Amino acid sequence: MEQIITYILLALMLIFSVMTVTSGRILRSAVYLLTVLVATAAIYFIMQYQFLAAVQITLYAGGIVVLIIFSILLTHHIEHRMENPVFWKAMISALAALGAVAMIAWVLKDAQSIQNVAGFIPPKMEDIGMALLSYGKQGYVLPFEVISVLLLAAMIGAIAVAKPALLQFKNKNFKQDDQ
Amino acid sequence: MISNIPALHFLIVGSLMFFIGVYGFLTRKNIIAMLLSAELMINAVAFNFAILNRYVFPVHLEGYFFSLFIIAVAAADAAVAIAIIINIYRNFDTIEVEEVDDMKY
Secondary structure, three states: OHHHHHHHHHHHHHHHHHHHHHOOOHHHHHHHHHHHHHHHHHHHHHOOOHHHHHHHHHHHHHHHHHHHHHHHHHHOOOOOOOOOOOHHHHHHHHHHHHHHHHHHHHHHOOHHHOOOOOOOOOOOHHHHHHHHHOOOOOOOHHHHHHHHHHHHHHHHHHHHHHOOHHHHHHHHHHHHHHO | OHHHOOHHHHHHHHHHHHHHHHHHHHHOOEHHHHHHHHHHHHHHHHHHHHHHHHHHOOOOOHHHHHHHHHHHHHHHHHHHHHHHHHHHHHHHOOOEHHHOOOOOO
16 A cells, blocks of 8 residues: 555656646746655655655745745746747757666666665654764764854845845946946 | 665656756756756755665664755755845846846856
8 A cells, every 4th residue: 555655656756847847837837846845755754754754844845835936926927938948959958868867777777786674763853853963973963053054144145135225226337337 | 664665766766856857957948947947856866865765774864864954955045046036037027047148248
């Protein structure tokens, strides 16, 4: 039963990824991306990585997709249709992607020997928290701190970039040059 | 249980998803659509890390934490990208990459 559900989820991920990159309407492709992310979270749940699945749903499906939809609605008319890519450009891109897939497939033929190593214990929330804050062996306090500084810098940077008053003066010069 | 499914199937789906993202990134002309493709790629990488951790090192959590940190970095880069997109829209009234070329020449 779980097997069938997993295969359905994998198929959903593939189908909706293709639809994300081919759909002509941008709002729809954002919703297709949301489906892909939720299916990924469902697979994390099946793998018994509950915390990772929760982070995937809250941060990815909840945060990032909402941000993207928000900016789509700010910058596009809702009926906006994107033009299709030129045929030969699409063919060249598909060829590049397919070549890379072939390369990966060549590497993956050795991956058939990957067996499920026994001894899996579902990670407890307590262990995850302790590992994130420990600086001993198997501790992740340094990347944790780096991520927090990165998030702070990204927030400040986002505010500074999107702030209109800073740009007023430069824009004025820019428009005069045009005329 | 998930152990009935070979790891290969997950890895194939993960790598296909990554290269679908690459294809989208190469063909799309709209910055937000390109950002969507990039998110697809990031998601595929995090997925592969989690799968390999689950199958190869089930008692450790290295891949697990890599996935967590990848998701956090993706959140930061989406925030900055959307600030840049809104700024571009304010300056150019469009977010098609072909028309935003003032610094090119």
